[in-house]
Amino acid sequence: MNQMKTADAAVPEEARGLDIHAHADVSNYETTGDPLLDNPKMSARNVNVYYGEKHAIMDVSLDIGGNEVIAMIGPSGCGKSTFLRCLNRMNDTIPICRVKGDIQLDGEDIYHSRQDTVLLRARVGMVFQKPNPFPKSIYENVAYGPRIHGLAHNKIEMDEIVENSLRRASLWEEVKDVLDKPGTGLSGGQQQRLCIARAIAVSPEVILMDEPCSALDPIATARIEELIDELKERFTIAIVTHSMQQAARVSQRTAYFHLGKLIEVGQTKQIFTNPQHELTENYITGRFG
Numbered sequence: 001m002n003q004m005k006t007a008d009a010a011v012p013e014e015a016r017g018l019d020i021h022a023h024a025d026v027s028n029y030e031t032t033g034d035p036l037l038d039n040p041k042m043s044a045r046n047v048n049v050y051y052g053e054k055h056a057i058m059d060v061s062l063d064i065g066g067n068e069v070i071a072m073i074g075p076s077g078c079g080k081s082t083f084l085r086c087l088n089r090m091n092d093t094i095p096i097c098r099v100k101g102d103i104q105l106d107g108e109d110i111y112h113s114r115q116d117t118v119l120l121r122a123r124v125g126m127v128f129q130k131p132n133p134f135p136k137s138i139y140e141n142v143a144y145g146p147r148i149h150g151l152a153h154n155k156i157e158m159d160e161i162v163e164n165s166l167r168r169a170s171l172w173e174e175v176k177d178v179l180d181k182p183g184t185g186l187s188g189g190q191q192q193r194l195c196i197a198r199a200i201a202v203s204p205e206v207i208l209m210d211e212p213c214s215a216l217d218p219i220a221t222a223r224i225e226e227l228i229d230e231l232k233e234r235f236t237i238a239i240v241t242h243s244m245q246q247a248a249r250v251s252q253r254t255a256y257f258h259l260g261k262l263i264e265v266g267q268t269k270q271i272f273t274n275p276q277h278e279l280t281e282n283y284i285t286g287r288f289g
């Protein structure tokens, strides 16, 4: 059986420290692997992103399949978060940021001028690196989205949405007796599960997760990873992670980014055991990153 090649598998010091900028001109690289799928849930074509003059994402084309977990990995600053934020137009909130190219959700252009971004972000929810509950009760954190989207007609329906969302986020048993207490009073791991419950409450189709475990301890991280595994039954998930072990544990496909370019995409097992591109191999074996 193939062995995982990741950095954490004791890479000797002398093998590390390869300069990422040794391959600084990646602009003409073609993506290796299978970035495109039949019948994708989301599809990105020739996406370029600029922050002012800085060209942060270069001509990325990538599909995301329904009910898959796709992990986005790569060295710091390679554009993973920027690309993720394109998928629900979170980059619109950054004035100097320009996004070019075509991104579709179920075949519809999400950058169309008639696209309502509030509705889009309900369909394509987001969980951030640092848990960010609203300064409101646990109940209100979850009820807020359904209320603004008119998803409940009465208190009974709202109670049901709140309970179901907290159950799906594996938090209900811990908070069912303290729903009126502030969400900010929970532990970091519980706060992150509350943020996941909040995202789930508006019945999204896709959940974007930007390093959702980086502020959590290993036990809280393991719970979120278990949760991701359960959530993929109902949702499509794109996750940015710095942890290759996490990518290997939670995802079916992995996309490797490098200096703004999508270098390689494939089945997670293949990426970690038999990467086709030298840059991917250098990264997963810990030579840079």
Ligand SMILES: Nc1ncnc2c1ncn2[C@@H]1O[C@H](COP(=O)(O)OP(=O)(O)OP(=O)(O)O)[C@@H](O)[C@H]1O
Pocket (backbone or CB within 6 Å): 051, 054, 056, 074, 075, 076, 077, 078, 079, 080, 081, 082, 083, 094, 096
């Ligand atoms: N708001 C911003 N304004 C200007 N430049 C930005 C902004 N956000 C990101 N960038 C630049 O875009 C490039 C890609 O950044 P991005 O945060 O997407 O990378 P990343 O791979 O997610 O990095 P990390 O792993 O460190 O979070 C970097 O060079 C970064 O400095």
